[in-house]
Amino acid sequence: MPFLHGLLLAIGLILPLGAQNVFIFSQGSLQPKFRMALPVVIAAALCDTILILLAILGVSVLIINIPVLKTILIIAGVLFLAYIGWITWRPNGLASSTGEASRYSPRKQVMLAASVSLFNPHAIMDTIGVIGTSSLHYGGPAKWMFAIACIFVSWLWFFSLAAAGRIMGKLDSGGRLMKVMNKISALLIWASAIMMIVINA
Structure with a gap:
C-alpha cells in the first residue's frame, strides 16, 4: 500500500506541464543524440x-523555517529563474536546432537542470507540502517504500520526457515547434519566479 500510494501521488504531482518538464522535453528534442x-x-x-x-526526512521543513536561509534561497531562486527564462526566450532558446546543443558542456547542462529543478517553487511545494506531509502516515520500512515509489516515478518520467522530446525533434525538422516550446518554457519559468516572490512576499 505505501508503494502504491507513493506511485500514484508522484504521478499526479509530476505530470502537469511546468518549467522543469518543458526544459527537459526541449533538451531531449534539441540534442542530436x-x-x-x-x-x-x-x-x-x-x-x-x-x-x-529531504521532505520525507523532515530536513527541508527545518531549512524553510530558518528566515535568513529561506530569504537567500528565494533571492537565488528568483535570479536563476529570471536568467534561465531570458536565455530560453532568445531566438534559439537554450540551443539551436542546428546542433548548438551538442556544444554545451555536461557541466552547463547540469547547472541549468539543477537550477530549474531546485529553484522551482512548484517542485518545492510538491515535495515539502504534499510528499513530505503524506509520508508522515508511514514509519519504518513503509516510509521508505513510499519514498522509493516517488523517486522511481521521477526517474522514469524524466527519461520518458527526454525520449519523447527526441522523437518530436526528429519530426520537427524545421525547428518551428521547438521555437514555440522555447517561448512557452520561458513564460513558465518567469511565472515560477513571480510565483516565488508572491508566495513569500
Whole structure:
C-alpha cells in the first residue's frame, strides 16, 4: 500500500506541464543524440530525489523555517529563474536546432537542470507540502517504500520526457515547434519566479 500510494501521488504531482518538464522535453528534442540529453535528465532526477528525501526526512521543513536561509534561497531562486527564462526566450532558446546543443558542456547542462529543478517553487511545494506531509502516515520500512515509489516515478518520467522530446525533434525538422516550446518554457519559468516572490512576499 505505501508503494502504491507513493506511485500514484508522484504521478499526479509530476505530470502537469511546468518549467522543469518543458526544459527537459526541449533538451531531449534539441540534442542530436539521446545520450547527449542524459546530463539534463540525470541532474533533474537527482535533484528531485534529493528534494523527496529531504521532505520525507523532515530536513527541508527545518531549512524553510530558518528566515535568513529561506530569504537567500528565494533571492537565488528568483535570479536563476529570471536568467534561465531570458536565455530560453532568445531566438534559439537554450540551443539551436542546428546542433548548438551538442556544444554545451555536461557541466552547463547540469547547472541549468539543477537550477530549474531546485529553484522551482512548484517542485518545492510538491515535495515539502504534499510528499513530505503524506509520508508522515508511514514509519519504518513503509516510509521508505513510499519514498522509493516517488523517486522511481521521477526517474522514469524524466527519461520518458527526454525520449519523447527526441522523437518530436526528429519530426520537427524545421525547428518551428521547438521555437514555440522555447517561448512557452520561458513564460513558465518567469511565472515560477513571480510565483516565488508572491508566495513569500
